[in-house]
Structures are given as structure tokens and as C-alpha cells.
Amino acid sequence: MATGPDAPRPSGRFDEEIDELRTLVSEMGGLAEAQIATAIDALVRRDGDLGLHVAEADAELDRMEAEAEAKAVAIIAGTAPGAEGLRELVAALKISAIIERIGDYAKNIGKRASSMAAAAPVQPVAIIPEMGRLASSMLKDALDAYVERDARLALDVMMRDTSVDDLYNSLFRSLLTYMMENPHHITPSAHLLFIAKNIERIGDHATNIAEMVHFQVTGQHLVERPKADQTPLFIQPRTDNP
Amino acid sequence: MWMLAAPLAGAGLAAWLAWRAGSDGATVAAIGALSGLGLLPAVTLRRYHVASRTPMRDEGEVTAKAESGARPVSSDLVSIAALAEPAIVVSGSWRAAAANEQARTLFGPRVAGSDVRQSVRHPAVLDALRQAMGGESPATREVGALGHADGAFRVRVVALGEERYLVTFTDITQARLAERMRADFVANASHELRTPLANISGFIETLLGPAAEDEPARRRFLEIMAKESARMSRLIDDLLSLSRIELDKYVRPQAPLDLAPLLADVGKTLAMRLEADGRRLLIDVAEGLPQVVGDRDQILQVLHNLVSNALKYGHSGTPIRLSAAPVAASARMEEMVRVSVEDVGDGIAPEHLPRLTERFYRVDTGRSRSMGGTGLGLAIVKHIVERHRGRLEISSRQGEGTTVSFTLPVVPKRIDERVAEGGEEGGAATPDRGGEARHKTETKV
Known part of the structure; x- marks a missing residue:
């Protein structure tokens, strides 16, 4: 695997075009990372305007995805790439679609953050920044792995998804209990639950990117990845004050 | 007094902020230390903006291979290795022509050598670069969550001419953190004060209404009210002493101090409480203990807080060991004396250890409150020890007990005395039961 500053620099026209596409996709990734961070910041600081700003900025990601797609199609049509080039192009296409999806989650978090800023503060919100940090560091490393064609880093990202899931489980439980305490908690808690779910999904998507990178570099699919979201099996929270 | 006005006003906000547990640290100090950093990039740039004609050998000044022009690449590189903060030189084609050690971290x-749109990626940084490339230099932005550091940075892009741009990153995480900590602290303090206040006013209401004629209830309620108001005034005392300590944080104590009588004093002041719980305070002072540099009242407060904690959280009837012994001086550190307080009790789970010195952090909120704790004891200890340039260590083994120890610097000897003694110093008589399962946390200064 060729990585880092010693990696061969793009030589031909085709390589140059592929590198341009790669740049576009990683720029998209950078924007998505920033969107997640800003959305969570808006939530924690209860800054409704900032949340709406995140929602508006998502249009840029959509535009970039369309551009990436057009570029990939143009390369395929213009150069008739070989197997390796095609794998690279398909990966770029898929990854840009995933990043666009991640952007949608960030947008949704931003919108909900602005609704939550209008309501009373919710206690369990404190766990969100930690979740967000974990998920965006996964996305960051997945993108680094993509840019540097680093299969080991990709593998590392795939193994980290469980920690986001663990936090999600714990938040899910505490929110249920919190909602049972007082019906007034239900609206903001429901928003928070969706926000947490969005972050959990971002973690999953980062894992998807990592899987694609791993495949692109090694040509091998991984059979099973760890999964720890147990909330679908959850029935009734235990509570001491029924 | 501002703290008293805050509880009612900030009650709503307090509820959720308090969940996040308090933050310790020197708010004011951090802001003070950071002011002026903003000027740094400009100043350093002027000093090091020296064009080098020799080929670069340092890894930090990697030449851009992708540079297609005929111009010799290394000739106009700036020596950024000398900068204190992360710095990257970016070419007009977005290549990182050079990145210093800090940027690589x-x-x-x-x-180094990569396309910054791929490696740095952050939209605000790229935006600033675009602006500079468009002719508007310098361009600055403030960004959060950059690179591997989970921090905030002020990014500054300056055009160096010949399609070269210097990007510097100034870390402003501490300033941001300090800002948030202050907000958290106000919310926490008000929340902590509100709880006893709510109790007191609840009982007053009951005494005025339904329990007006009920003599035994009145007696009982008044007792609780006395206890709650005592807790409130303790909390205010602690808050005040904490802010006083922070004020003097950078004023190093000067007076020489004998520890042995001080330890005995603590035993005397706490004698009644010790006796009530069937406890003994075993004081063990190493022979010929040198004098330390310290503020008598503050060290007394540290000892008092630590022994009180041992009293509260150790098992009834077990002894508390209070010991003082010299620590061997090493080449890099001055000679110190270590004072340890050791109890026999349930101990503290390892996940709590790093957070114990945070303000209002409690392992068990209910238990701490019922014992009249303010949640500030260890925060005060930490700040006092830091002011003395000492080190606080907390180690605990669950089911066995907890040891809290701190070091204090020994009064420096005059040079002639040191020569006369020929450098023989006290050995390591420290009661260190360092087993592998023993979890430790340290607060370094």
C-alpha cells in the first residue's frame, strides 16, 4: 500500500483527474466533519440560529456530491479506466454519497438543536458531545484512511463503532427514565433521542467508508463487524419511583 | 454577594449544567496567560521570514515535489521549523510545501507534501486559504475540532509572495475552555446553594402553616434548618477560600514551616470528631524532617480537609495514618517532603480518581451531602498544593482504603551548607504500597 509523502504523485492525465476527484471527496468530508461539530456545538450552547445555519449550509454538500458524481461519470466516459481505476472511481462515488448522507444527519441535528433551544434544557444532553466527538473522530480517521489509502487505519475505525453504540444504549436508557419522571420532558427528550440516533448513524456510515477503503486497498471484504446497538431489544426501563 | 443572587435566577440552567459536574482549574489564570498569544504569529513571522538558499535537510521543510514550475523549489521556503505553533507553507496548487513538527503532530x-484539501480538510481553513489566494491577505478564521487535537484554533493565512502562503494555527482551546468553565461554575455554585435554601424555605413554610402548633415537629424542623444553614455557610466559606487561593495562585509562599507541630495541631482540632467515631490518628513524622516552604494556614487547611475526608469515608474504629517524610531529590526536581493521609475504608473506584479534584464532583452525591460535604474540599487542596509547587497524588484500592499525599518543597539550603554536607540526603521513606492493581492519579504542576 502506497501512502504518505513517498507515495507516487499522479503522473498521467487520468491519475490527475482521479486525484482531483479524491480532493473533492475529501473536501466534502471535511465539510461534513465541521457540520457535525457545529451542530453539536449549537445543541450544547443552545444556539438556535447556529443550528439553522448548519441546516442551510447542507446545500453546499449536496452541490459537491452532484459535482463529484458528474466528475466520476466524466472520467469513466472519457478514459475507459481499468479494473483498479474503476474500483477507485466507484469507491469515490459511494463515499461521496455516504458523506452527503452524513451531512443530512448533521443538518437534522442542527434543526433539532434549534427547536431544543426554544424548550427547557434537558439533563441528559451532556452525553451528546462525547458521542459526537467519538463519531466525528471515526469519520475523520475514515477520511484519512481514504486519502492515504491506509487499510490498517480503516480497520481501526471499524473496530471503534461499538463505543458510539455503547453511549447510545446508555443515553437511550437514561432518556426513557427521564421521560417517565415528568411528561414535560418528553418533547425535548424525543428530539434528543433522534439526535443521538443520528450520531449513532454517522458512526455507522464512517464505518461504511472505512470498509470501502479497506476493500479498495486490500481487495478483501470483511465478514462481520462488531455491532452493539441493543436498543431494538429494549423493553421497559427499571425505575425506583414508579 | 453575587453567589446568593445567582441561585434563584440561574436555577433552570443550573439543573442541567450541574449534571455535567463542576469544573476545576484556574479560570482567571488561563485567560490571563493566553492574552497576547494572538500577536504571536505576526511577530514570529517577521523574525523568521528569512529566505533560505540552501537545500533543506530538515524533514519539517519538505520540498514540494508536485511543483511543476522551473523555479527552484527550496529557494523561497520559509524556516517554519523555528515557529512555536503548528505552521504549514502551502503552494498555489494547494500542496503543503512544508510543515513543521507541530503541524505534523x-x-x-x-x-507534509500532501494536498491540504485532502489532509487538513477543514472548510474554514480552506476558505481562509482561498481568500488569501484571491489576494486578501492576511486571512484569519477561528475553527473548532481541527486535526487530531480536539481543540479550537485561530488560523491565519499570510501570502508570502510567489504563490506561497504561510498558514499558522494558534491554540485557543484554553481560552474557550476557561470561558465555558466559568459559566459552568456559576451554574454549579448556584445549584449547590439552592438545595439547602430550598430545604430551609420548605420547613419555614411548614412551620408557619400546618406544623405551627406541633412542638416536637417544630424542634425537629429547626434542627434540620440549623444543619442546612450550616451547610450553606460552609459552602460559602469554601467558595470564598477557593477564590482567595486562586487569586494568590502565582504568588509563591516564602515562609519556612515546621511540619511536625502542624500535624499535631490537626490531631488536636479534630480530636472530638475522631473520638466520636472511635478513630485514632497515628502521626508518623520522619526524624530530622527538614523545614518546608509553606503558608501555615493553607497547609493546615489542606491537612484538615484530607483528615476530615479520611474520617468521613473511612470505616468507623479504624486508624487514620498521617505521615511526613522527605523525598529524595533528583537531578531535575528540588528536594521535597511528602505528607500522606491514609485511611482504611471502601476506597474509590478508579474511574472516579481523575475527577475527584473537580469542583462539586462527587462519587456519591447523596452520601456526600448527608455528611455535610460541600464538594469543594479536594478542589481547595489541589489549588493550595499547586500554589506551593507541590504535587497531589490520590491512590486507592477498592475495599482497602485511600491514600492522599502531597509534596511540599524543602527550604533551600544555602550553598555553603550544601557543600559541607557533601550531598547526603534522606532516603525514600515514603509509604508507597504501590501494587499493580493500585490505581493512581496525579495532579502535576
């Missing part, structure tokens, strides 16, 4: 070793 921040963005990973592969940043």
Missing part, C-alpha cells in the same frame, strides 16, 4: 506525519 496536529495533522499527522503525512501532511
